[in-house]
Amino acid sequence: MPSDPKFAKIRAALDARRSQHLYRRTLLADSPQQPHMTINGQAMLTFCSNDYLGLANHPEVIRAFQQAANTYGVGSGAAHLVNGHSRPHQQLEEALAAVTGRDSALLFSTGYMANLGVANALLTSRHDVIYQDRLNHASLVDAGLLSGAKRVRYAHNDTTQLQARLQAQTDPNVTQLIVTDGVFSMDGDVAPVTDLARVAQAHQAWLMVDDAHGFGVLGKTGAGLLEAHGLDQDAVPILMATLGKALGTAGAFVAGSQDLIEYLKQSARTWIYTTAQPPAVAAATLASLQLLETESWRREHLHDLIQQFRQGAAQLGLPLMPSDTAIQPLLIGSSEQTLTISQRLAQRGLLVTAIRPPTVPANTARLRITLSAAHSTEDVERLLDALQQIHPTVPTTP
Numbered sequence: 001m002p003s004d005p006k007f008a009k010i011r012a013a014l015d016a017r018r019s020q021h022l023y024r025r026t027l028l029a030d031s032p033q034q035p036h037m038t039i040n041g042q043a044m045l046t047f048c049s050n051d052y053l054g055l056a057n058h059p060e061v062i063r064a065f066q067q068a069a070n071t072y073g074v075g076s077g078a079a080h081l082v083n084g085h086s087r088p089h090q091q092l093e094e095a096l097a098a099v100t101g102r103d104s105a106l107l108f109s110t111g112y113m114a115n116l117g118v119a120n121a122l123l124t125s126r127h128d129v130i131y132q133d134r135l136n137h138a139s140l141v142d143a144g145l146l147s148g149a150k151r152v153r154y155a156h157n158d159t160t161q162l163q164a165r166l167q168a169q170t171d172p173n174v175t176q177l178i179v180t181d182g183v184f185s186m187d188g189d190v191a192p193v194t195d196l197a198r199v200a201q202a203h204q205a206w207l208m209v210d211d212a213h214g215f216g217v218l219g220k221t222g223a224g225l226l227e228a229h230g231l232d233q234d235a236v237p238i239l240m241a242t243l244g245k246a247l248g249t250a251g252a253f254v255a256g257s258q259d260l261i262e263y264l265k266q267s268a269r270t271w272i273y274t275t276a277q278p279p280a281v282a283a284a285t286l287a288s289l290q291l292l293e294t295e296s297w298r299r300e301h302l303h304d305l306i307q308q309f310r311q312g313a314a315q316l317g318l319p320l321m322p323s324d325t326a327i328q329p330l331l332i333g334s335s336e337q338t339l340t341i342s343q344r345l346a347q348r349g350l351l352v353t354a355i356r357p358p359t360v361p362a363n364t365a366r367l368r369i370t371l372s373a374a375h376s377t378e379d380v381e382r383l384l385d386a387l388q389q390i391h392p393t394v395p396t397t398p
Contacts, residue, residue, distance in 0.1 A: 054374025055248030068283030117268030188323025216246025
């Protein structure tokens with residue numbers, strides 16, 4: 001076995017990752033998802049979770065999960081089109097459609113599966129075209145790759161370049177799909193969705209927004225980036241969002257017109273040919289949606305924490321990337337230095353993930369700091385104090 005060339009090749013790839021400071025390791029949690037956790041046997045204050053509203057360990061969400069498990073069991077047992085579609089699934093789809101102001105919604109097991117399912121259902125010819133923001137999430141990139149359609153990328157948030165590339169397509173029979181993150185997961189900035197909607201309508205292209213990091217957090221009621229910009233399903237025909245971030249559970253959904261959702265039920269292979277999520281997860285998500293409505297203070301507190309952190313970072317001269325969302329990337333550049341700072345924070349009991357290529361472009365390694373409504377102002381001050389002590393750009397106090 002040691003001489004097997006297949007294994008020699010993968011060992012060389014692993015060694016290369018280690019030497020380039022790009023090797024990744026799994027962390028072991030022995031506590032619920034919350035700011036103060038036990039990670040690898042150590043008490044840690046975490047700033048790397050996507051549990052933006054602090055709902056993953058909410059007692060009402062847990063109770064809803066337990067009650068539904070008592071009624072429906074643990075697994076759904078089958079795909080939605082067989083006998084795996086339970087009443088909690090149906091209720092959740094109806095609730096998500098209502099919250100987002102869309103005709104209908106369709107549950108997927110993950111956001112990755114939702115993005116792949118939509119792209120492959122709509123792009124049925126190699127002559128079809130998918131337009132991608134250069135900083136789109138891997139799931140959108142892979143959706144384009146697996147669709148077999150022609151792939152066209154445009155500079156980050158550059159609608160002028162996108163429009164020029166749309167104008168180059170002259171065949172009226174070609175399906176054109178524009179896909180973009182709503183909130184970009186590694187940068188924290190947002191897509192110019194109003195301009196994108198205008199461009200898409202002018203060229204009769206589909207527009208799909210992946211609002212995984214905006215849903216639950218942005219907008220007057222927490223319905224996401226599209227609500228914040230007043231864009232309905234005519235302006236943005238395809239809305240995808242995940243449930244494992246701000247809502248604290250698991251899964252994803254696509255929302256849009258009745259015709260779109262019915263078409264996906266007939267054509268989206270990642271929905272048709274997979275087992276439905278456990279009914280208890282759907283029931284827990286329904287509880288999260290209720291909390292989204294009744295506990296608006298969570299969004300308000302999160303906004304206050306974002307302002308506190310950004311103001312404190314500015315006073316220290318820290319090179320934060322421009323973001324008004326819960327994702328606050330601290331740009332370092334070098335993978336080695338980013339990993340070192342992350343490790344030094346961990347030694348002080350603070351968990352902040354080092355994000356390195358290929359997740360982000362070369363020489364843009366960063367600390368991806370994420371804030372949650374479950375954090376306190378004292379938690380944020382502790383992070384700022386630690387960064388003041390160890391970040392190389394902060395002058396040392398004499």
